[in-house]
Amino acid sequence: MSFVCRPAVAQIHIPTYTGTPLMITGGVLNQQILHASVPGARPSAHVDRADPVSTLVPEGRSQVPRQLAQSYPPEARSEAQRFFAELLTGYQSIEQRFGIPRRDLAGAVAAFIAGSWMAYRGRPFPDRYFPPLVEQSRRILASLPQLREATAPARQETYEQLAILGMFMATTQMALDRQPDRATAAKVRQAAKDYLEQFLSVDADRVSLGPKGLSLE
Template sequence: MRRWPAVLLLSAATALTPLTGHARTTPPRPDLAAAAGGTHAARAALERDRLLVFGGDLADLVGRAALLPPASAALASGRKGGGAASLAAAYPAAERPKAQQLFTELLAGYHQLEARLGIAEGDVAGAAAALIAAGYMADQDRDVSDADFRILHRQLRTMISPGFRKISPDRQRETYERLAILGTYIAVTRSALKQRPDVAAERQLRAVSETYLASFVGRAANELTVDGRGLRFAGAGRAAAVPAPPPAPTTRSQAAGGGVIVDRIVFDMSVTAGFGGAAMQVRPVMLLSGGVACRCLDEDLASLDLSDLRRRRPEAMGAWRQAGDGLQVKWAEKWRPVTFRVQAKPLGDGWRTSGTYERLSGFGGAGGPMVAASRTLTLSNDGGFALNTNAGTNAGGVASRSSKTRSGRYQVKGWVLVLRYDDGRTEGLTAMTSAEGGASTLWLAGSSYERR
């Protein structure tokens, strides 16, 4: 018989005190599980929970998690009992009291798990991790170790949407309880079925688990994996976060245990120098938790010191806020909307391609000195790269040119393209595409590179 990890080791006898007062020796009724997870109403509730807790599909967020430092827990502190009541409401009136008592007992069992693992009661990331891990184990018949669960928990903590902390405490608590109850329900049912196999019940449990995962995660159950690298997704461009990402940007005062969190990266319009003088240019802007906006994607994110950056480049620092269904930024001027609604997305861990991307830049002209430069990055599917830089000047009729080519290996982790040069030097560039533009344009260190 498989050894259940402590993460979800809640036996049917201890976690499900039966309504009669005797030890339950059979799995929870599969029809209850099906009613809780198989109805359209429950699917819609889990989809709403996903949007409330994470703000989108987890497959679109895991790449961003690779850049984020450990986050504080989002604790739900509202009125207790809402989760059990909301699940029981889907049952016929005559069955609701029994169903609600069962769900309340399951929640009590989950609280024991929280205490055993040192997770604070009300930590919504812990409840989400329990649902995902339990659903994955039941669907794939694979165990998730305590260590892997802790990695998943830490990963999900970084992905909690700022909006979740702004909804009412009662709604936070109801969401937290619902996730904890359904995750524990699956875990306990699977544990009981291991002791008393029932082919039909196992088939039904797998179907329920697939429903839970598809609704809450936003992808089919067979596309996800939970292991020592956290939550990962299959599919091109959908590789997920690794457990030990490059150091996230931090201020020195927070380096010991905190740090800034990248909420999202958006595209905005700004005035820059260009051929023939001033020009309007689209630039990505990093929006940090706490309302800080930063035009600093050309900085080394692994050692970013915001206090130092504010001193060196005060014009790069600003503020942002949610305004209705849009976003606003504030630099030196007054608040204004972000120019574009399209947002950036990471390339995805392990991303590879074959092609050449080029960026042209320069200034001057109109009878004065001119400087022009090009930078091309050629990537191959085997992980190799060649970076070529060309520069030319023309001043007073005297022209000069320079060229340099370096090569090495590349790797994508979250928002970062890591270049490991043949001479041993390593460089990390922020790397992304627009959500709609695909990989025809790469944004590297805050500048756009077009595919040739």
């Protein structure tokens, strides 16, 4: 099993792997928010726990599929943009399947970590571990004043980026499960390692996902 909803994935055209899109760092939520997903992160002393920050993202015009496609060669950008838009739409099935509120940043964070973990470890991510990971992400994000101060476009950009990249890594790993390719698998594993380490600021080998969410070995 995988946390990716297989009927939805079956409708997504997975192009031949030509490289992994780069994470967008400029213009998204502060890296402090991203790094706060590390276990042990502490909320600011100024945060009122009785008034947590909402992790829901307002509706807005989608820009991230086009932005991510810019890391591809010019002749491949149009297809890449369509593909990333499909992944973003496909992610909605994950929200529905696990009862995650629509456009919840916590779900996108969990999907990104789970998808990258799948690609790095080269194996499926158990469904039962996903809800605890979402809840862990929500608790941490909701405690951060940076999220309260973030603009609606910044929230949306981060939500879309993480949802798309999480789906990208998961669907690519599923494609490799169906049709193994050692060279491609090595590239995808390296990309997943880079994602995890950039996002969590820890060695990817230390990242463990289980019934209590994310922990460090």
